[in-house]
Amino acid sequence: MERSELEPTLALVAERARAYLATLDEAPLHGPGFEEAAWRLDAPFPDEGDGSLAVLERLLGEGLDASVASAGPRNFHFVTGGVTPAALGADWVTSLLDQNSFAWIESPLGAQLERTAIAWLLDLFELPSEWGGVLTTGATMANFTALAAARRWWAGRHGVDADAEGLTGLPPVPVFSSGYVHATAVKAVGMLGMGRGRVTTFTRDEVGRLDAEALERALEELGGAPAILIGNAGEVNAGDFDPIPTLADLAYAYGAWLHVDGAFGLFARATPEAAHLAEGVERADSVIADGHKWLNVPYDCGFAFVRDPSQLPPIFHATAAYLPEADEERPNVGLSGPESSRRARSIAVWATLAAYGRRGYRELVERNLEHARHLAARLDEAPELERLADPQLNIVPFRLRPDGIPDGELDDLNTRLGEAVLADGRVYFGTTRYAGQVCFRPAFVNWRTREADVDLLVDVVRELGAGLVR
């Protein structure tokens, strides 16, 4: 029965995809009652299935009602990329072929495209071609992968093979960063058994900027013992950067490992316009970025790069009698990262890089930077909106600050405005706390976004804000 349903099921998906994509540019982020639609999907496990065609009909009906049009051009929440046509097509092919990109013998295609994708990404980010890396599910696991290499190095400095012996008997691992450190880097440190609470941040202001002198004093106090530094290339509230060259100097001077979290900020290196923000990353020991943000490939995809790629297999290898041996020509790419059986996410990465090339990505990043500048200019024209930072890259924090509202009420007002924006759904972005104030942090990373979408963002905020103040 399923063999005969396959063709109509795929035809249905293709037809609905065409309709969905045709309206994606103008569609609201969600329909009314999208959360209720999600809750309605809660149902007991059926004894008898309905068959693929009926289920896909339901998924593309009721299921769609519960979705957010996150690939669309007006989603400025988190740092949410869209999906390029090449990446979408390639992602469908990835499921069609159902490659296990673990061992070469299961998928020469997936393994070779992963090698090619990593090499092309190093090129895009102007990182040394001798570096290596691995594709992961996202920046969290990329941080985990790179910090596992840092942990191995750190324990090695103490004469211990941490991957064989663990960390027992070793002193606590000093992990130092600025206030910009991302929650998932801290999470990765925790998952690696180094202790979330061991991450010490050195900040000189309420925004979280690095206090390099305090960091240097802490390194000095270690008296030559090794440490791990986490530099942040692109923090999530205002798109600001740690001074990576300073961190690299300190890492060299004190013999520390420098890891850089560049989940989206590493893309600054794709354009001469912004490359200075992320200068010095080439001096790091490891660096990561996300694919599902600025590369605009579907979830889930991230990249971990390391200066010395031979550090990864000793951490992530697994041996069993039935597992094939790897060699230079036939790598088992799954043995350089935390997952074993894994999706061939290299296919979409390769396809989008091949389709648009260096110039396509430079233009995409530059266009999104222009969106941030345009938003800043529109905010400055609106008397009731207050911009809280200059656009460094692609994120502009701002808040509603109308005349006649006492300062003490602004956090509450902006919290309610943030809720109103999400409920309205014409545009989408979240609230944060920046320099102690509740504000918004729209981010631009989607290839579909146009200037008119940025204008709509401002118009919606002003309209909903006026409604709340009234």
Ligand SMILES: *Cc1c(COP(=O)(O)O)cnc(C)c1O
């Ligand atoms: C998004 C982000 C992460 C986490 O990425 P995931 O893809 O959600 O795992 C880590 N660091 C920074 C700076 C980010 O912006």
